[in-house]
Amino acid sequence: MKRAKSRLIALGILVLSLIFVAACNNTEGADSEPSSGKRLMGAFSTGSSGGLYDLLGGGMANIINQNTENINLNTTVPPSISEVPRMLDSKQAVVGIGMADMMERAEEGTGEFDQAYENIQPILAMYDNVMAMVTTADSSIESITDVKGKKVGVSSQTTKDIITEYLDFAGIAENEVEWMFLSYAEQAEALKEGSIDVGNFTSYPKAGLLEDLSTSRKGLKFIKIDEEIREAWDKEYPLWANGTTPSGTYKGLDEDAHYYTQFTVLYANSDLTEEQVYEITKAILDNHEEISAIHPAGESITPEMTKNYIDRSIINPDDLHPGAIRYFKEVGVLE
Structure with a gap:
């Protein structure tokens, strides 16, 4: 009886030891201090489930895992895109997708952020x-100045804030439209049903929701913005500068x-570490063809695009992680 009891105690100690070792090994993730030898x-924090950030992020994480020896990333969908800075700063995520304007506000602790996130x-x-x-093809709305007095769909408070500023450049005050907080999918349905007059969407690279709207019974119309308004906007807000959805992208x-x-x-x-970010970069x-196959937006993910963002002051080269700097020096993007 004593011998059996001793064996049980020994077995228990062995099991606890194995659990402890496993737990120690698992701490080499986001909560540990990374080192090149570990x-x-x-x-990898992506974006809204099913959205382009989520699609690209998932594919990029797989490519990173397949082409590095010491890195294993799992994708996670943030509660909202504005949570990405907090997740990165706290190491809840080690890599994440974000917008340059949002991350600038996060670093400064302004706008939607009530504290500064600087460890990014x-x-x-x-x-x-x-x-x-956009609106429907049968709508009387042609220009941004026609939006006054209309029901306007927005996907978030941040989006509303940006569009409020844009409408101001067109001479329309915030209280001169009726704001409707709806997801992109809800906006698409609301436009079809006529319960909103105007929607705001991701447009280019090509978006499935707009493609669906363009072939729906009501069709799709892009609202025109005068060049004078666009130029004034670009001068005031370079991190939100106007882009182009090319002719023919949608029906x-x-x-x-x-x-x-x-x-x-x-x-x-x-x-x-420098080595870890170098390997990720x-x-x-180095696997541009595979990245491009995930989505057409992946075609833009090149060393030249980073050079473009640096030249346009969207990315400050002094802010780049040392591992990224090492890679871009190797390929001639940085001197």
Whole structure:
């Protein structure tokens, strides 16, 4: 009886030891201090479930995992895109997708952020996320100045704030439209039903919801914005500068459409080592064909796009993570 009891105690000690070792191994993720000699295990924060950030982020994480020896990232969908800075700063995620304007506000602790998140650095430019202000093809709305007095759909408070500023450039005050907070999918349905007059969507690279709207019974119309308004906007808000949805991108779009852009950038927690971020950057940019196959937006993810963002002051090269700097020096983007 005593011998059996001793064996049970020994077995219990062995099991506890194994659990302790496993737990120690698992701490080499987002909560640990990364080092080049250790395996990096952590989260890649993407975007809204089913959205382009989520699609691209999932594909990029797989490519990183397949092309590095010591990195294993799992994707996670943030509660909202504005949570990405907090997740990166706290190491709840080690890599994440964000917009340059949002991350600037996060670093400063302004706008939607009530504290500064400073433990974050850009890795590389991804693509220009061009927005669109649209209505149905049978609508009497032609120009942005016609939006006054209409029901306008927006996907978030941040989006509303940006569009409020844009409408101000067109001479329309915030209280001169009726704001409707709806997801992109809800806006699409509301336009079809006629319960809103105007929707605001991601437009380029090509978006499935707008493609569906363009072939629906009511059709799709891009609202025109005078060049004078666009130029004034670009001067005041370079991190929201107007981009172009090219003619022919959607059925019925017979000329280029213009609206503000959210510049998409990949970021990392600053505590990742130079080697880890170098490997992440190299895995993404050296496998351009595979990235492009995920979605047409992936075609823009090149060293040249990062150079473009640097030249346009969207990314400050001094802010880049040292691992990214090392890669871009190797390929000639940085001197």
